[in-house]
Amino acid sequence: MIIKRSNGTYLVRPADGHGGRLRGQTFKTKRAADAYKDEMKQQIRRGEYIAPERIPIFVEKAEEWFLTTGNCRPGTAANYRVILDNWLLPKFRTERLDRIDVQTCEKFRAELFGKTGQCNTNAIIAVLGRVLEMARRHKQIRENPTDDLPPVAAKAKEILAGDDESDSGTVDPAKVLNADEVALLLSHAAAGFDRAFLTTVALTGMRQGEALSLRWSEVDLVGSKIEVGRTATWARVLSAKAEDGTREKPGPMSARYFPTKTKTSKRTIPIPAALVSILRAWKLQCPPSSADLVFPAPDGTALHRSRTLKGCLRPTLRRAKLRQVNVHSLRHSFASVLIMAGSPVTEVQHLLGHSSAAITLKVYSHYFSKTPTDSIKKLAGAILGTGPARHKKDTFTVDGNVANAPKSA
DSSP states (O other): OEEEOTTSOEEEOOBOSSSSBOOOEEESSHHHHHHHHHHHHHHHHHTOOOOGGGOOBHHHHHHHHHGGGGGSOHHHHHHHHHHIIIIIHHHHTTOBGGGOOHHHHHHHHHHHHHHHOHHHHHHHHHHHHHHHHHHHHTTSSSOOGGGGOOOOOOOOOOOOTTOOOSOTTSOOGGGSOOHHHHHHHHHTSOTTHHHHHHHHHHHHOOOHHHHHTOBGGGEETTTTEEEEOEEEEEOOOOOOOOTTSOOOOOOOOOEEEEEOSSGGGOEEEEOOHHHHHHHHHHHHHSOOOTTOBSSOOTTSSOOOHHHHIIIIIHHHHHHHTOOOOOTHHHHHHHHHHHHHTTOOHHHHHHHHTOSOHHHHHHHTHHHHHHOOOSHHHHHHHHHHSOSTTSOSSOEEEETTEEEEOOOOO
C-alpha cells in the first residue's frame, strides 16, 4: 500500500504476506516508494525480510560476541576488549545494525586510518566484521558490509632527501644492538639471573614469552640444546558488561602458558658451550619453582615480562652506556649477527621459528642487502672463466668417462 500524504511525501506499508502490514516507510518521490515496495515484496517472497524490531543495536550484539572470546588467549581477548571500548562502542553504541552499511564502514575506516595507522585500522575493522558476521548468522541482518571492504593499504610515503629508503616493515638497525654492543651488554650484566637471562635470549633468539616459560626439563646441558615448545602470556581480561553497565573486577595479572606462536615456532636451538656453563651456574642459584621454570621470580612463581625490562635489561644498558632497547631487540640482534656472518636464510628462519623464509627475508631485508659477498666474483668466474668456478674446457660424461664436449653445430 502506498499513501500520498498532504505534504507531498509517500508512505509505503507493504503486506507482510500473512494478512498484516509492515512498518511504514516515507519517501519523497513516487518512484522511490514503488522501488521500496517492490523490494519488500521480493524479500518477503524469498523469506529474507527482517523486521526492524528484531534487529539489535550494536552494543547488544558486541557484548554478545565478546562472550564468545572466552577460549582465546587472554592477551587476544584483552585486545578485543580494548578495541570495543575505545573505538567501536563510542562510534556505533546505539546504532541499529542494519544501518551500518558499506558506506558507513568505509567512512569509519578512513577516520581510523588518519588516527591510528594501517595495522590498528585493519584490526578494528576485523572486530567490527566479526560482530556483524554473528548478527548475519543469527539472521538479524541480511549481509555483512565489511565483506566488501579490502584491507586498507599503507599510505604511500614520498622519499625525501636524507630519508632511509628501506622497507618500513623491516627491523630498524638503529634500534638493534650489533655484535660488539651485545658483547658489551653481557659483560656488564649482574651475575645470576641477569647474566643467565640476557645471555640466553641473546644467544638463542628466543621470544621473551618463550624464555620466561622455559623449563629445566627442556634444557639439555649435556646435549647443548634447548627445546622451545610453549610461550607465556599475561593479561587482565575484562568481562562483558552486565545489564546495569557494570563489569566484574578483573583479577590479578598472572602467567598462563600456551603452545608457541606458530607450529614452526616449536623448534630445537643448539646452544654454545659458554651458555651451557652460564646455565649450569644459574641452575645452582635458581629459586625453586613448582613449575620447573628456568627464569622464575624470586619466590618461584612465573616472572612478569616487565621485570626483565625494568629490573634487568635497562639497568644493564645504563651500566654499559648503551642506548635503550627492549628485550625483543636482542632477538633481532641474534638474527642480524647470523645474517652478517653469512648464515643461510633458511637456517636463520629455523632458529627464529618463522613460518617461512619469506618472513625472515622481509623483516631482515636491510641486513641481507648490506651483507657483502663474493657473488659477483663467482658469477664472473662461472661465465668468463676468470676463476675456479669455470673449467678451461667444458666436459661431459660418457659411460662414466669424462670427455671434451662436442662443438655446437
